[in-house]
Amino acid sequence: MRFIVSTSTLLKHLQTVNGASSSSTVLPILENFLFEIKEGNLTISATDLQTSMTTSLAVESKEEGKVAVPSKILLDTLKTLPDQPIAFNIDDATFAIEISAGDGKYKLSGENGDDFPKIPVVENASSVNLPASVLTEAITKTIFAVSNDELRPAMTGVYCQLSPQHITFVATDAHKLVRYRRMDSKADKATSFILPKKALTLLKAALPSTDINVSVDYNATSAFFKFENINLVCRLIDERYPDYEAVIPTNNPNKLVIDRGLFLNTLRRVVIFANKTTHQVRLKINGSELNISSEDLDFANEAHERLSCQYDGEDLEIGFNARFLIEMLTNLSGDEVTLELSTPNRAGLLIPQTNDENEDVLMLVMPVMLNNSY
Numbered sequence: 001m002r003f004i005v006s007t008s009t010l011l012k013h014l015q016t017v018n019g020a021s022s023s024s025t026v027l028p029i030l031e032n033f034l035f036e037i038k039e040g041n042l043t044i045s046a047t048d049l050q051t052s053m054t055t056s057l058a059v060e061s062k063e064e065g066k067v068a069v070p071s072k073i074l075l076d077t078l079k080t081l082p083d084q085p086i087a088f089n090i091d092d093a094t095f096a097i098e099i100s101a102g103d104g105k106y107k108l109s110g111e112n113g114d115d116f117p118k119i120p121v122v123e124n125a126s127s128v129n130l131p132a133s134v135l136t137e138a139i140t141k142t143i144f145a146v147s148n149d150e151l152r153p154a155m156t157g158v159y160c161q162l163s164p165q166h167i168t169f170v171a172t173d174a175h176k177l178v179r180y181r182r183m184d185s186k187a188d189k190a191t192s193f194i195l196p197k198k199a200l201t202l203l204k205a206a207l208p209s210t211d212i213n214v215s216v217d218y219n220a221t222s223a224f225f226k227f228e229n230i231n232l233v234c235r236l237i238d239e240r241y242p243d244y245e246a247v248i249p250t251n252n253p254n255k256l257v258i259d260r261g262l263f264l265n266t267l268r269r270v271v272i273f274a275n276k277t278t279h280q281v282r283l284k285i286n287g288s289e290l291n292i293s294s295e296d297l298d299f300a301n302e303a304h305e306r307l308s309c310q311y312d313g314e315d316l317e318i319g320f321n322a323r324f325l326i327e328m329l330t331n332l333s334g335d336e337v338t339l340e341l342s343t344p345n346r347a348g349l350l351i352p353q354t355n356d357e358n359e360d361v362l363m364l365v366m367p368v369m370l371n372n373s374y
Helices: 007-018 071-080 132-145 197-206 260-273 322-331
Strands: 002-006 032-038 041-047 051-058 065-070 085-090 096-101 104-109 126-131 157-162 167-172 176-182 191-196 213-218 222-227 230-235 254-259 280-286 289-296 301-308 310-312 316-321 336-341 348-352 359-365
Touching (some): 002 007, 007 032, 007 041, 007 071, 007 085, 032 071, 051 197, 065 104, 132 176, 132 213, 132 322, 157 197, 197 230, 254 260, 260 280, 260 289, 260 301, 260 322, 260 336, 322 348
Antiparallel strands (some): 032 041, 051 230, 096 104, 157 167, 157 191, 167 176, 176 359, 254 310, 254 336, 289 301, 336 348
């Protein structure tokens, strides 16, 4: 089997799917890309058995066949080559691969393409179409809040709720929660599933900046994303998602409106002086003044800053992990945000002051107990 392709084109396609491959010692073939040639088209697949990605590109070839190619050595070689045509010769009996590029010749051992795991195909699936920009925005605004706790597998993914009215994406790690809702995207029937973090990270990296439609097919076990020449399949997290609506406080009489950038930069400075384990900051609100302070008793470090804000409510003192607030403010858009609070021991809500009419973003952060030493 022989084919010719441009080094830069091949590298770009390999880098798109490479994140799906696995360095599994149990199944060494997962450290390979599967190359399949049919009618002048090269389809490249990578999988870790949970998540699979395929992409295809046109190549010069009059033959058909398949071979598993070691991914790391191929990627490392292509990264150092200039943009030029590169020829692959594969021995159909031994799967030995010879690569010719310019004046260089490189040999490596491939494996039988038939031994590569089969990429799942869509069966009994429902489908919904989403613009790439909506999907990118939904992933960006939720993925940072996903839990890494393997003991609570449901929370290690993003929960998707489809309905005829809107589509909702939810992520939480029990300390913070994000609910991102789109009014301009709908499904024919109501359903829900949990998408794993790895698949969403790969999807976000592969989604184009042009606003194309992404076809999302889903059944009881898997979700399939299709756009341009890329297919991504992931196994859904088969768990029950916690009732997130129950933890969102509805009665929040204290409302603080503040410049998002100013609040964010102040927190970034003040947290430098906070305890390195808790990252605790204290927010003290009275009138139209917000005092942000932190201290690290072990090193006698402390910081105090005062900001002016619009505040409607009773004077309040509340503690937060500054890192959570910083993550949320970084992932919110708009010039101003509203912080809705009820009491020092109940969750606070961060909401953009101006929402796009098709977008509804709500972020929740749990407070931390304050020790009133100062």
